[in-house]
Amino acid sequence: MRYSAFSIFRNGLSGQKNWQRAWRAAEPKPTYDVIIVGGGGHGLSTAFYLAENHGIRNVAVLEKGYIGGGNVGRNTTVIRSNYLLDGNTQFYEFSVKLWEGLSQALNFNVMFSQRGQIVTAHSADQLDAFSHRANIMRLNGIDADILDRDEVRRLVPYLDFSDTARFPIHGAILQGRAGTARHDAVAWGYARAADGHGVDIIQNCEVTGFVRDGDRIVGVETSKGRIGAGKVGLAVAGHTSVLGRKAGLELPIESHVLQAFVTEPLKPLVDHVVAYGADHFYVSQSDKGGLVFGGNLDGYNSYAQRGNLGVVREVSEAAIALMPCISRVRLLRHWGGVMDMTPDASPIICPTPIDGLYLNGGWCYGGFKATPASGWCFAHTLATGTPHPLIAAYRLDRFRTGRTLDEAGVGPSAWLQ
Amino acid sequence: MLRIECPCCGPRDHDEFRYGGDASVARPAHDDPDPEAWYRYVYVRNNPAGPHREFWQHVSGCRQWLIVERDTRNHTIASVGFARKMTRKVPA
Ligand SMILES: Cc1cc2nc3c(=O)[nH]c(=O)nc-3n(C[C@H](O)[C@H](O)[C@H](O)COP(=O)(O)OP(=O)(O)OC[C@H]3O[C@@H](n4cnc5c(N)ncnc54)[C@H](O)[C@@H]3O)c2cc1C
Ligand SMILES: [Zn+2]
Numbered sequence: 150m151r152y153s154a155f156s157i158f159r160n161g162l163s164g165q166k167n168w169q170r171a172w173r174a175a176e177p178k179p180t181y182d183v184i185i186v187g188g189g190g191h192g193l194s195t196a197f198y199l200a201e202n203h204g205i206r207n208v209a210v211l212e213k214g215y216i217g218g219g220n221v222g223r224n225t226t227v228i229r230s231n232y233l234l235d236g237n238t239q240f241y242e243f244s245v246k247l248w249e250g251l252s253q254a255l256n257f258n259v260m261f262s263q264r265g266q267i268v269t270a271h272s273a274d275q276l277d278a279f280s281h282r283a284n285i286m287r288l289n290g291i292d293a294d295i296l297d298r299d300e301v302r303r304l305v306p307y308l309d310f311s312d313t314a315r316f317p318i319h320g321a322i323l324q325g326r327a328g329t330a331r332h333d334a335v336a337w338g339y340a341r342a343a344d345g346h347g348v349d350i351i352q353n354c355e356v357t358g359f360v361r362d363g364d365r366i367v368g369v370e371t372s373k374g375r376i377g378a379g380k381v382g383l384a385v386a387g388h389t390s391v392l393g394r395k396a397g398l399e400l401p402i403e404s405h406v407l408q409a410f411v412t413e414p415l416k417p418l419v420d421h422v423v424a425y426g427a428d429h430f431y432v433s434q435s436d437k438g439g440l441v442f443g444g445n446l447d448g449y450n451s452y453a454q455r456g457n458l459g460v461v462r463e464v465s466e467a468a469i470a471l472m473p474c475i476s477r478v479r480l481l482r483h484w485g486g487v488m489d490m491t492p493d494a495s496p497i498i499c500p501t502p503i504d505g506l507y508l509n510g511g512w513c514y515g516g517f518k519a520t521p522a523s524g525w526c527f528a529h530t531l532a533t534g535t536p537h538p539l540i541a542a543y544r545l546d547r548f549r550t551g552r553t554l555d556e557a558g559v560g561p562s563a564w565l566q
Numbered sequence: 567m568l569r570i571e572c573p574c575c576g577p578r579d580h581d582e583f584r585y586g587g588d589a590s591v592a593r594p595a596h597d598d599p600d601p602e603a604w605y606r607y608v609y610v611r612n613n614p615a616g617p618h619r620e621f622w623q624h625v626s627g628c629r630q631w632l633i634v635e636r637d638t639r640n641h642t643i644a645s646v647g648f649a650r651k652m653t654r655k656v657p658a
Contacts, residue, residue, distance in 0.1 A: 390613035401609035403587075404638070449568075449585045450638045452615040457567050459581045492609050548609040549601070561608050564585055 152256055171337060172344035175351050180377030181209045183531055184369055185384055186356045186392065188212025190221035190332075190517060191509055192384035193339035193350075194524025195531070197255075200346030202525070203532035208348045210340075211371060213355035217336035220386045221517065223486035225409045225443045227422050227431065228518040229266050229327035230291055233282050234554050236542030237495065238289050243539055244522030245291075245326060251521060257338030259330045264433070266327035266422040267296070267305060269471070271316040275426055279322040286324070294323045305423055307474050315470050316427035327422060329433050335520060359396050359506075366396065366505035382507040382531050387452070387487030389510035396506055401492050401548050403563040406447045406485040407514065408456035410464065412478045414438030423471075430467035439481065442468060446490070448564050456485035488513055493553035494566035498527055498540045507531050508545065513566060568636070571646050574628040586621025588612065589633045589649070615639055621649060 150156065150169050160167055183199060185192045188210045199205040212218075228248055230241035252258050270276040276295070283293035301321045302310050308318060340350055351373070360368035360375060368377040385392055387404045394400075415438050424431035432442040444464035447457050461483060469476045491497065491511040496519065498509045509527045512519065526537035536544065547553055559565045568580035588611050594603040618638045623631045631649035636642065 388615075390611075391615050394612075399606075399610050400613070401611065403611050403613050404615070449580075449636075450588075450613065450618055450620065451641070452638050453640060457580075459567065459579075549605050562587060563611070564587065 171341040172350050175209070175349035177209060177211075177351055177354065177371070177373050177376050178349065180368070181349070182207040182379045183382060184208070184376060184378035184380075185210045185382045186369065187219070187383065187385035188216045188336075188340070188350060188352065189219040189384060189386055190335055190339065190520035191386070191512070191523045191527070192382075193336060193343055194520050195382060195384060195509065195527045196348045196350075196524075197339050197343040197346070198525045198528035199532060200343060200348055202528060205532055206347040208343075209376065210343070210348060210350045211354045211356055211369070211376070212350070212352050213372075215352050216340050216350065217333050220486040220488060220512075221336045221520070222333055223409065223484060224332055224517040225431070225433070225441050226329040226332050226517055227266065227327070227433065228261070228330060229324055229422075230518075231266070231268075231282060231286055231293065231322065231324045231327070233285055233556055236554050237556060238285065238291070240522055240526075240539045240543075241518065242289060242291050243525075244519050247521035247525065248330065248518075249326075251338070255338040255342045257334060257341060259334045259338050260436070261328060261330045263326050263328040264421050265323055265325045266424065267301065267321045267323050268424040269301065269308070269318050269426040270320045270322070271427040272319060276320045279320070283322055292324060292326050294325065296321045296323055305419075305421065307418060308423070308471055309473050321426075329422060332517065335517075339524070356392065357395075364504055366503060378505075380505055380507060380531055382509060382527060384509040384527070386510070386512060386516070387489055389489045389508070393508070393510075396501075396503055398501060398503065398506075398508075400497075400510075400545075402489045402497075402511055403450050404452055404487050405449070405490045405564055406451040406453060406456055407443065407488055408447065408460055408464075408483050408485045409441065409443045410461070410483045411435070411439040411441050411481050412475070413481050415440065415478065425467055425471045428467040428470065430464055430471060432468065432472070440475065440478065446564055447485070452487050454485055454487050456483060488516075490563035490566055492548065492561035492563055492566070493555040494557060495554040496523070496543050497545050498523065498530065498543045499536055499545050500530060500534065501545065568641055568643070570622060570632070570634060570643065572624050572627060572630070572632065573646060573648060574630055575624060578624070578627060580622075582624060582626040583622040583632075584625045586623055586631065589619040589621045617644065
């Protein structure tokens, strides 16, 4: 069924009783051309682009829980392309361009809202560094603006511009095309569009091992039995090490918990995504009115998918230092997601040394914004056996060869990234 | 919140500690010319979903480096000891 204003009208007349399932509840076939492990944003978008761009439709996405139950449904949905390093800059901008046409491409409203992202600068040096970044962005054809203190104040007057501000605001960098999207809708939209192309989306199906023929991987063992595959692509977010080890891969990844927070609903206050340049805190306002925000990792290896109170306090302190006006707002919920942290905070998308096995992982803090480009490029890599040019820098052997992409420049401690 | 039983100071909130990562990695000898050994030391991590030996430093207490064995699935701590007594001697 194609969604349209007319279909909403027609279903309204029949009491909303005739909507069809958005995707089939598929049962596994004995074998597929490609199996994608992980039904998050990246797995589902990969399956969609395999079918849409490469005509490969005999594809299954195997998800151990339910679609959208992982980080794609837990993140704070910030989308931007203000990256500094070659390899990242072009890849993330390609992703923003795909976001701009995504609702049309999927016939599903992903509510991509280009409200702009403002990152505050708190010293002259920091504003210089932002100007450097803005220049690199502009040279790559990406929109970027440097704002002085008064311009920041005009756009976001609710930040602390008082004389007593702990870290006074000197200016900011603004990317006007950055924004947010509705995270569940991204998972559902890709799932529905992939299903429309014949992709089987199989939920409650955990991959527990790999089937080999000599050195080649030719299928997976799952909680629903053995399933054969021409190629297997991993897109399991925080669990790449667990599955990689089963396949015999040693990886430069640690799993860490990141938390997100939402407050009680408020009247419209925050029109942009605002990130605090003096600490780790960023905020946007959801359509329901809640302030959605996040900060740093909990900081030690964890698969527990729940966060600790220390970070709640740190993030709240940063929030109030930047926006004193929300000091009395109540926090409704906080939750955590398990993420692959790489030693340079950049992802890994590539064929692996193991025949038949392809890897899409290491997404760290920023994988939601990458969802369309990651799927696009991973599908290309799976279909052709060679990496898409936009992900050439995201190879697994970059750590061995010294070609890391360390945006933060903090060295190889994953939890400091 | 974790509570780490520092062998010097007693049970303390983990906010008093700094994390130091996987304690099972072994530093190659200083003159080891094999880049593969250094690659593994700097980058490769076992990252288990289960028991994990890891370094913590009690920065707001005795400032000792400790080795904590903790289950990464539920944060249960099985043991804590001084790192200097538990790490292998680095070859001279
Ligand atoms: C709190 C938080 C805030 C974030 N904020 C942002 C943000 O603002 N902007 C941004 O760009 N990024 C953000 N991210 C990062 C982003 O959410 C992730 O990088 C991205 O969603 C990861 O890819 P995914 O969607 O495929 O992951 P997931 O949705 O986690 O998908 C992986 C799936 O694999 C499944 N799986 C695991 N093991 C198996 C198995 N053995 N068999 C079958 N299936 C398996 C899991 O159940 C899961 O559904 C945030 C992350 C968190 C946790
Ligand atoms: Zn102590």
